[in-house]
Amino acid sequence: MKAKYRISEEDYVNTMKLFAKLTPRKIFSYSTFVLVLVALAVFGPLVVKAGAIGGLAGGLIVAVFGRYIVAPILARRHYRKYRAIHEEFTVELLQDGVRFISPNADGKLMWNHVLKWRQNDDYILIYPMPRLYHILPKSVVSDGFNVSLLINRLTQHVGNPV
Template structure:
């Protein structure tokens, strides 16, 4: 059937999905605005600390470099923690959560996502998802800000990916948004 796929998530699938989840969250419009405001505050505070309120014109280039470089350190640390921490946490979650490892069959239509696993059979109407994201390895379906369904692209043919994307537009239609 063109509109269905059977698979079991691997630890690598979970890592790829959680990496997409983390980067999507870190680069969302709301988060980028917050990061920008935090950066402005950091520049102002570091500028005041370094100059102590006064600055000789000849020291301006070196001071600006110190302030700008120092203001980027928290963001670099967040990126490093994400790159290193997300795979570790995703693998641990994959080991701990049995429901992630079982065989699953997904089917989709214009109305809903149909899921069958050893834990049950249920349909989730597209309007119940908040949004969806994808990258080269995964498609994420957000049921809430913190709960996502990971669909590994390795389990879908190109035709199935196109078919699923055609159904996913119903998520945006129900929210009035685009991915």
Template sequence: MNIELEGQIAERDYVIAQWLDIKPRPFFLAAGVLILLLAVVVLWQAFFGPPKFHAGSGKWFVLALLAYMAISFGVWPYKAKRTYRQYKAIHATQRYVVTDEALKVESDRGHGVVPWSDLVKWKFGNGLFLLYPNDTIFYIVPVRLFSSAVQVEQFKELLRRAVNA
């Protein structure tokens, strides 16, 4: 296999990659849904429940929920965008060559070879592949750089076979 890709990683790609990186596993997603349901019950009780429950605990919960929402949907994306703008090397046009042995990456800033055996996991979603050499660092490969859906499927199959095999 030999797939050649070329393009830039856009700010939007970088922000989406950050979200995809923290995408929860099914267990944590289920736990989050249960916590959300509990939050709805607590809020309902705080505003419409027995007077004894109106002591203010629900109001603190609402404040905490609003703070969480502000961080998740305001501060966090802002910081991801700022990090992208500061990281000048990511703005360069990237050239990728996918082979059966490795991913070769080069730009005017440098080049490297990442053997598939060096990757511990990968994720796919929202138009991106994330390739992880460890649990916290990832390479971003946008799907829009592939010339066809067939190439995307070939790449997925290669990752299934070669990464963490």
């Protein structure tokens, strides 16, 4: 089963948000760091309290500003400069992997070469490397592509989504 699709600028921005989604390990790490700063802000000497409060405020501002303002602007800029992403892609689900075809490339990604995968209601990201992924909009189901079979095979061969 094959399906054709295009990645829009909005798709690209939304998949960057999915890419940046915090994992349980990162949530634990950030939460621990925040708790240490809160403890220092409450129980530390005056100079340490000031530094901890500044660190908390600065971290919050950077996190919110970075995630909701800077990241979408950069994603849109990257999309505009990344000409190959504007072209039509074809995806084909195979028994031993998934095949991605574009005017510039034709590649088969075997299940044992998939590092991890991620999904939300609209997209599936398939990672052959930690920071490199293939984007698959779930809307390809309207072109006859069996998204639930792909999810089942990813779960079976790679594991649960991260």
